[in-house]
């Protein structure tokens with residue numbers, strides 16, 4: 001479960017309160033966790049997708065919502081859920097490429113690129129064209 005004191009610092013009283021009501025009335029229709037990445041769907045007038053990246057399973061590293069607002073009630077609803085319930089890791093699930101990229105550390109990515117540059121000549125050529133020299 002995440003540290004609720006930490007994330008609540010960033011929320012306006014009203015969005016936080018509405019989000020709490022949304023959570024309690026079961027408007028978080030779907031939530032799944034893949035290591036540090038949480039994807040959720042919150043039902044409002046429409047369904048809104050909320051994406052959260054956690055740090056140490058305890059703090060919010062980044063968060064976004066389809067509604068486009070900063071610190072919205074949809075985010076707050078998901079964060080109230082994460083503060084009150086354990087969402088188990090869904091390890092074997094297919095992950096979106098975007099989520100994989102979000103999860104990777106820079107040095108992991110660089111070492112993979114180096115390996116590909118050695119083994120894949122087409123990749124090597126495209127890499128040179130893209131980044132010059």
Ligand SMILES: [Zn+2]
Nearest residue numbers: 065067072074
């Ligand atoms: Zn929202």
